[in-house]
Amino acid sequence: MILFVYAVLVFLVLRFCVTLFNFLSNPKLGYYSKHFSEKVSIIVLTSTVKQDVENLLTSIAEQDYEHTEVFVQHLESISELVNQTTGKYLLFLSPSTTVHFGLINNLMYRMKVFNLAVLSLIPTFKASGFIANCIYPLNDFLLLNLLPLRLVRLSSFSAFTAGSNDCLFFDATIYKQYKWHEKLHPKALEATEIIKLAKQQRLKAEVLLANKFVYNTVDVKDTASFSMRLLMNFSNNNLAALMYLTLVIVGPVIVSFDFNPALIILPIGLIFLSRVMIAFLTAQNPLLQVLLHPLQMIMLFGLMLRGIWGHIALSIKPKK
Known part of the structure; x- marks a missing residue:
């Protein structure tokens, strides 16, 4: 005993x-006061036909970044969808998220400064109600208790891997070259596995807390x-x-x-x-x-x- x-x-x-x-170490996405003009392709993959994306699209429209194209698709092959894009960067967002002012410029600054192939953000959760507050902070609790997030970028070991499917930002050229999704599932993105594959291929990847630049409005019914x-x-x-x-x-x-x-x-x-x-x-x-x-x-x-x-x-x- x-x-x-x-x-x-x-x-x-x-x-x-x-x-x-x-x-x-404060592993958060910061506000860097930098502005860029490269085109960004924003992809929203919905799991059901009736899934509401209005709040997300409204928040994208209110961004301070104008050089974007937006794709909303239900259960389309990611490979086919990506081939339609013309942006230098790819931003995958979950329909349950909303984005806030400055997100895209700050993502691009981070990608350029550290020469990243992929950057994943852990969204800030908006939980309303007693049950939701008992459940949804648990993912952040586990993540920050188990893994030093800074080591995802600083270490080459694939064991230091995390990620969120809610917000994934890619260099489009690298993404199209390696086609990571095809090695996992043609109609799904698994952030943790993609970041692990990127590190195995000697590419740089990073995972940060969204720091209120991306919110996820959680559904307490989806506990499975x-x-x-x-x-x-x-x-x-x-x-x-x-x-x-x-x-x-x-x-x-x-x-x-x-x-x-x-x-x-x-x-x-x-x-x-x-x-x-x-x-x-x-x-x-x-x-x-x-x-x-x-x-x-x-x-x-x-x-x-x-x-x-x-x-x-x-x-x-x-x-x-």
Whole structure:
């Protein structure tokens, strides 16, 4: 038992160090006051015919960048759609997002300065309602607890990989040359896998927090896909996800009942500081995130188990 307690505490300290690194390195898209004129092709892929894209299109129209062309397509082969574009850059956006003033200029500045092939933004979530606030901050919590985001660009190791399908920005020439989507799925973009492929091909990739330049308005009803998104933080590794749940959720419960009460201050303090730092990084209410932490961990446990079960079901499903 004492070894398990030590493992829980060591893992908690390591997670805090990752969060602290993210907080100090501040991996956000900045406002750079630069203006460009290269053409950008904006592609919105909808999952259903009736999916509402009006808010997104309105936000694109209100951008300060005029050199764009916009494609909205339902379940079209990405390869065929990309061949219709004429922009020097490709911007893929999810229909659930809205973009804000300065986004495209800032993306292009980042691409040019660091000679990037692909840049992915983790959107700022707009969650309304009690249940949504218990669920949707969990993805940011996992990401910033597990991965130093700056190392995605600074390290050549493919293990340091993350990404969001909600906002992907590509150099169009490189994208058309490598056709990464065709190696994964002809009608889908998987940001994490694309960034991993880019790094394997010695190309530069980066993942940043959107810093309010991209918002995602979440749907609390779609918990199934969100469960799978959570699992992607572990590269869809069921064993790694189970170990994380054991050390992060089951472990602290056991420690609280079987540990010196005087030393409980350490894990509580680390958890408190972690939630505050993550809240500031992701433009969430720090006090609310601290108060909701116990409920969020219960939600995380259930959603992760659902995601693991769904992944197992997909892997054993017979192929047609």
